[in-house]
Amino acid sequence: xxxxxxxxxxxxxxxxxxxxxxxxxxxxxxxxxxxxxxxxxxxxxxxxxxxxxxxxxxxxxxxxxxxxxxxxxxxxxxxxxxxxxxxxxxxxxxxxxxxxxxxxxxxxxxxxxxxxxxxxxxxxxxxxxxxxxxxxxxxxxxxxxxxxxxxxxxxxxxxxxxxxxxxxxxxxxxxxxxxxxxxxxxxxxxxxxxxxxxxxxxxxxx
Amino acid sequence: xxxxxxxxxxxxxxxxxxxxxxxxxxxxxxxxxxxxxxxxxxxxxxxxxxxxxxxxxxxxxxxxxxxxxxxxxxxxxxxxxxxxxxxxxxxxxxxxxxxxxxxxxxxxxxxxxxxxxxxxxxxxxxxxxxxxxxxxxxxxxxxxxxxxxxxxxxxxxxxxxxxxxxxxxxxxxxxxxxxxxxxxxxxxxxxxxxxxxxxxxxxxxxxxxxxxxxxxxxxxxxxxxxxxxxxxxxxxxxxxxxxxxxxxxxxxxxxxxxxxxxxxxxxxxxxxxxxxxxxxxxxxxxxxxxxxxxxxxxxxxxxxxxxxxxxxxxxxxxxxxxxxxxxxxxxxxxxxxxxxxxxxxxxxxxxxxxxxxxxxxxxxxxxxxxxxxxxxxxxxxxxxxxxxxxxxxxxxxxxxxxxxxxxxxxxxxxxxxxxxxxxxxxxxxxxxxxxxxxxxxxxxxxxxxxxxxxxxxxxxxxxxxxxxxxxxxxxxxxxxxxxxxxxxxxxxxxxxxxxxxxxxxxxxxxxxxxxxxxxxxxxxxxxxxxxxxxxxxxxxxxxxxxxxxxxxxxxxxxxxxxxxxxxxxxxxxxxxxxxxxxxxxxxxxxxxxxxxxxxxxxxxxxxxxxxxxxxxxxxxxxxxxx
Numbered sequence: 001x002x003x004x005x006x007x008x009x010x011x012x013x014x015x016x017x018x019x020x021x022x023x024x025x026x027x028x029x030x031x032x033x034x035x036x037x038x039x040x041x042x043x044x045x046x047x048x049x050x051x052x053x054x055x056x057x058x059x060x061x062x063x064x065x066x067x068x069x070x071x072x073x074x075x076x077x078x079x080x081x082x083x084x085x086x087x088x089x090x091x092x093x094x095x096x097x098x099x100x101x102x103x104x105x106x107x108x109x110x111x112x113x114x115x116x117x118x119x120x121x122x123x124x125x126x127x128x129x130x131x132x133x134x135x136x137x138x139x140x141x142x143x144x145x146x147x148x149x150x151x152x153x154x155x156x157x158x159x160x161x162x163x164x165x166x167x168x169x170x171x172x173x174x175x176x177x178x179x180x181x182x183x184x185x186x187x188x189x190x191x192x193x194x195x196x197x198x199x200x201x202x203x204x205x206x
Numbered sequence: 207x208x209x210x211x212x213x214x215x216x217x218x219x220x221x222x223x224x225x226x227x228x229x230x231x232x233x234x235x236x237x238x239x240x241x242x243x244x245x246x247x248x249x250x251x252x253x254x255x256x257x258x259x260x261x262x263x264x265x266x267x268x269x270x271x272x273x274x275x276x277x278x279x280x281x282x283x284x285x286x287x288x289x290x291x292x293x294x295x296x297x298x299x300x301x302x303x304x305x306x307x308x309x310x311x312x313x314x315x316x317x318x319x320x321x322x323x324x325x326x327x328x329x330x331x332x333x334x335x336x337x338x339x340x341x342x343x344x345x346x347x348x349x350x351x352x353x354x355x356x357x358x359x360x361x362x363x364x365x366x367x368x369x370x371x372x373x374x375x376x377x378x379x380x381x382x383x384x385x386x387x388x389x390x391x392x393x394x395x396x397x398x399x400x401x402x403x404x405x406x407x408x409x410x411x412x413x414x415x416x417x418x419x420x421x422x423x424x425x426x427x428x429x430x431x432x433x434x435x436x437x438x439x440x441x442x443x444x445x446x447x448x449x450x451x452x453x454x455x456x457x458x459x460x461x462x463x464x465x466x467x468x469x470x471x472x473x474x475x476x477x478x479x480x481x482x483x484x485x486x487x488x489x490x491x492x493x494x495x496x497x498x499x500x501x502x503x504x505x506x507x508x509x510x511x512x513x514x515x516x517x518x519x520x521x522x523x524x525x526x527x528x529x530x531x532x533x534x535x536x537x538x539x540x541x542x543x544x545x546x547x548x549x550x551x552x553x554x555x556x557x558x559x560x561x562x563x564x565x566x567x568x569x570x571x572x573x574x575x576x577x578x579x580x581x582x583x584x585x586x587x588x589x590x591x592x593x594x595x596x597x598x599x600x601x602x603x604x605x606x607x608x609x610x611x612x613x614x615x616x617x618x619x620x621x622x623x624x625x626x627x628x629x630x631x632x633x634x635x636x637x638x639x640x641x642x643x644x645x646x647x648x649x650x651x652x653x654x655x656x657x658x659x660x661x662x663x664x665x666x667x668x669x670x671x672x673x674x675x676x677x678x679x680x681x682x683x684x685x686x687x688x689x690x691x692x693x694x695x696x697x698x699x700x701x702x703x704x705x706x707x708x709x710x711x712x713x714x715x716x717x718x719x720x721x722x723x724x725x726x727x728x729x730x731x732x733x734x735x736x737x738x739x740x741x742x743x744x745x746x747x748x749x750x751x752x753x754x755x756x757x758x759x760x761x762x763x764x765x766x767x768x769x770x771x772x773x774x775x776x777x778x779x780x781x782x783x784x785x786x787x788x789x790x791x792x793x794x795x796x797x798x799x800x801x802x803x804x805x806x807x808x809x810x811x812x813x814x815x816x817x818x819x820x821x822x823x824x825x826x827x828x829x830x831x832x
Contacts (some may be wrong), residue, residue: 028464040770047766048405053518057743144418
């Protein structure tokens with residue numbers, strides 16, 4: 001017997017109990033309870049009659065540095081970080097957007113050097129970004145750029161380089177970041193297996 | 207002896223209430239203190255515990271039930287002071303003591319219901335710390351300063367409540383009354399802030415913003431001011447008014463059904479009218495607040511909006527339409543019964559407009575409940591050329607639903623105005639002009655809403671959402687803001703042709719009041735599930751992933767069963783609170799009845815009192831209206 005059928009049976013029993021109470025009990029409070037039971041039972045039955053769709057979480061992905069062979073691999077990982085752990089998309093858009101609270105990053109990889117992007121992520125207050133998308137005096141963006149390499153986001157150098165690779169790739173630029181620049185995990189008892197142990201969880205916030 | 211016993215009981219209840227509040231605050235402080243412990247654990251263990259579970263029932267189900275009960279109780283204890291304060295102001299302005307008494311008796315509920323709410327808050331806190339330590343440490347790290355503000359607010363709220371409740375009789379006249387009303391206002395202001403502080407925690411989970419460097423306070427403030435914070439604040443405050451009103455109505459309905467004497471029937475009929483009135487008063491602007499919230503969600507993250515309206519939660523909105531539809535029908539039905547049973551001779555006069563309104567409401571409900579994609583077999587889908595029905599599919603889109611929801615609000619508003627005007631004859635010289643203006647405004651507004659709805663099919667979605675839907679809402683608000691003051695002005699000089707007779711409603715009126723309250727509670731549980739599930743597998747959307755075994759969102763049927771259970775448990779809790787709060791009055795009434803030859807004395811909960819008994823007979827044929 002499936003879960004839906006079990007719940008339908010329970011719903012029917014609740015409705016039936018409510019009907020019995022209304023038919024045979026004279027106490028007003030109990031009769032009201034019976035009425036409420038009928039209403040709640042019917043609500044459950046209707047909810048069980050519509051398509052039953054659960055939302056299953058996607059599999060958690062982990063990044064193995066040993067698997068990163070090309071700059072394109074880095075860009076792929078950078079894209080995932082951009083939309084998850086990096087939280088970049090909470091404020092930035094790629095292309096014009098009314099809801100973006102910070103500069104549009106479309107083509108940013110072509111406009112800025114990788115060093116400048118790295119500095120913008122790790123020293124965000126070094127330069128002030130202003131919004132010129134309106135008439136009159138430029139304004140500050142509503143949200144301030146956080147330090148991406150510190151808490152609560154806390155991206156590692158590897159992750160920041162991957163994000164830069166993604167920004168360059170989506171701007172149509174050649175990717176100037178190379179997998180050889182990635183820091184390999186250290187201080188493991190068995191150095192030969194270090195690559196296996198050095199996974200980076202993508203979606204963990206802290 | 208009996209009085210002594212009652213005093214002891216009351217005192218005991220107050221002590222219990224205070225203890226529960228202290229327990230709630232202690233629990234909160236425990237939560238605040240927990241990060242240190244968590245960090246100490248972090249240092250000791252390589253992998254700190256992220257989740258704990260409970261066998262059989264499951265940690266999520268238990269948290270779901272307790273959190274839902276806590277939130278519903280919180281809505282109740284925030285809604286009741288608004289309801290009570292409104293009644294007190296009406297009583298003060300109109301001089302009708304029944305409103306003041308009603309306000310006082312509902313305020314009395316607050317002492318026990320605050321304690322119960324704090325108790326469930328404390329339980330919830332312990333469960334959250336135990337089941338979700340990693341998430342709680344993360345949120346504490348961000349929101350610590352707002353926890354302190356929350357504690358401070360509880361202190362001033364409790365102090366104000368004590369002054370408001372214990373000072374009621376001492377501040378019943380002159381400037382004292384004015385000060386008392388000011389205290390009631392303060393109570394609601396503090397209650398509002400108590401509501402919006404935890405709202406910031408919950409809304410941050412759904413629409414987090416990036417937190418830059420800064421002091422603890424700056425970081426907490428940045429997280430608090432997230433895109434859905436104010437839409438949720440406004441939506442919840444209105445919903446609390448609705449909840450308070452309809453629960454008062456349901457209580458009155460139950461007592462009306464079991465009333466033994468004419469006086470009791472009179473009072474509970476009147477109380478049901480007041481509860482339904484305030485419930486509808488809040489219900490009318492509620493869809494607009496909901497629309498604003500949904501719009502902000504779409505603006506914040508289109509994917510989240512799509513998950514809600516077009517993804518796995520889309521069928522939830524069909525259920526929502528059903529519940530809101532029943533609520534609108536129930537509220538209107540109660541108005542219509544009021545017209546036909548409380549105003550003798552009006553049945554024939556109002557039959558046609560009532561029938562027209564009923565048909566419009568049913569048609570609107572049918573359109574609102576039409577799903578975008580029909581449940582069809584493969585064969586049926588092939589015949590239709592997809593899951594979209596060639597005719598009904600037209601009604602399944604947002605343009606149609608916005609149109610009918612606005613029309614339903616308009617019809618309910620007119621139902622309310624009709625009830626307000628029933629039994630009155632205009633005497634003002636400009637009455638004809640005013641009525642023509644009101645009629646024209648209503649007809650033109652209805653047509654404009656429909657035209658915009660149809661036009662909405664032929665424009666891009668962004669234009670429809672940003673301009674057409676907002677214009678529809680603005681039109682309906684304009685109608686309310688025009689017709690309400692005009693009607694009030696007209697009725698100031700109107701002559702009463704038929705007096706309202708209270709206590710003549712049939713038993714089904716009591717059941718309709720109970721039904722309305724159940725619908726509101728179910729709606730709150732349903733939309734709570736929607737808001738929570740829109741985060742899908744994230745504790746904090748896009749920031750902290752739920753990696754527990756309960757990261758999935760259950761299907762609607764399973765969720766609805768839990769919602770029904772939560773609603774039932776909440777109803778029982780509220781019934782218990784009412785029972786406890788009125789226990790002393792019943793004992794008093796019984797003692798009074800023994801010493802008095804008058805039969806059928808009205809329980810104080812009904813707004814009746816010994817001092818009012820004389821007034822009851824006078825007022826039974828001349829009741830004041832809100």
